[in-house]
């Protein structure tokens with residue numbers, strides 16, 4: 001890609017405008033009129049250290065009005081902008097490609113209101129997910145989304161990517177739980193759609209376009225979201241299973257027997273768990289190795305009732321030899337350790353130098369076949385070895401949100417390598433297209449999947465998306481060069 005020459009290059013005068021507007025020293029990182037290379041690094045490089053921009057300016061507004069003035073100035077002057085939350089995105093959408101200004105929401109981090117009768121939380125977009133959840137925990141509620149990056153990602157970033165995560169099975173997608181949004185459009189208009197209503201059928205539901213919009217049509221500044229009651233009884237079980245067939249049977253049984261208390265059903269293959277062990281030095285919860293593992297969580301209101309159900313379920317699946325072995329957490333620490341075996345895989349897979357991540361929706365019966373096929377392909381091409389350091393790939397691992405038919409295929413490498421990338425792309429996307437899956441289940445498209453949207457969307461749909469983009473952002477200044 002080439003830098004779009006329509007965009008103005010940042011000048012000292014522009015920097016002065018932002019400094020005057022935002023006032024405080026810490027609100028602007030200025031790499032144009034002074035040396036700020038080190039300070040800019042964290043905003044220019046993504047979490048995987050795969051994508052790197054060349055932004056010379058980071059602005060950190062504290063109010064919606066400031067965001068509005070920033071956007072109006074950028075639009076009037078044709079300065080390109082990259083909205084950024086916690087910078088944990090996995091598709092290269094959160095960092096600039098060239099010299100786009102980074103508009104980071106980190107200082108917009110206030111809870112605006114919470115009603116413990118309705119469970120409706122209204123907060124700034126830059127509130128860190130874990131902070132929102134802790135605030136809610138003190139008030140007997142839970143954020144309807146949870147994910148491994150909770151300590152860094154923002155709720156605004158979650159909305160911009162339409163993150164799915166570990167609780168979607170129970171609480172549904174953000175398209176249902178988000179009740180209202182406040183967003184700033186590229187020309188500075190404040191879209192005040194911060195409704196607190198669960199029902200509101202008054203014409204087009206425009207906020208939905210911002211959920212999963214990946215910062216291409218506006219900046220999300222405020223969020224109104226419906227948060228459920230926190231369950232007093234939470235159980236976590238970690239199970240070992242002999243095959244993917246058995247995993248599917250266990251999922252059916254879990255839905256049938258745990259039904260309304262089932263809050264997560266996660267899948268990990270043995271390779272993903274071995275990689276976690278290798279990267280962290282920790283040991284796995286079960287003594288013997290099993291080809292597959294599942295993490296099951298239940299959340300309910302009555303500890304005795306839930307334990308009784310979970311015990312009956314476990315007895316049944318063990319007696320039927322669906323599950324080979326398992327362990328149930330006896331306290332909060334044990335539960336966290338079991339969850340770490342699942343949540344830690346994402347980081348473990350990039351621990352050894354590089355990673356190629358594919359976040360896919362695949363019909364459940366076929367879901368794991370991709371991992372087997374991919375591993376076989378990498379062997380055939382002689383690109384993979386866990387011990388031989390001369391091979392680029394350490395391992396191919398599969399894990400994900402079984403309950404949502406969402407597979408994470410991670411190819412852990414010793415370095416970023418064009419040969420590996422060519423062996424994987426578009427092969428993975430063709431595989432998924434043939435099974436009517438989606439090439440992006442929950443992480444978005446960003447820069448990584450820009451060239452591959454056509455594997456999951458028709459010409460007509462892509463054309464409509466481009467028309468929407470042009471309507472909201474006629475100058476194309478919002479997160480340019482990315483998927484749209």
Ligand code: FAD
Nearest residue numbers: 085086087088089093094154156157160163164165215220
């Ligand atoms: P960023 O990374 O900063 O930005 C992501 C995108 O959103 C960019 O395109 C950016 O321009 C845009 N954006 C950010 N904030 C705004 C805003 N206020 N207004 C407009 N646009 C904005 N995802 C899942 O779905 N499920 C998971 O289970 C999951 N687990 C993860 C685990 C780890 C360890 C990591 C590193 C990532 C994980 N992710 C997961 C990826 C996920 O997309 C992000 O973690 C999260 O949703 C992004 O939030 P963020 O604040 O970091 O956004």
Ligand code: 2HG
Nearest residue numbers: 148343346357358408410
């Ligand atoms: C998860 O479910 C995240 O752990 C990250 O969505 C997946 O790193 C990945 O590929």
Ligand code: ZN
Nearest residue numbers: 165401408442
């Ligand atoms: Zn995920």
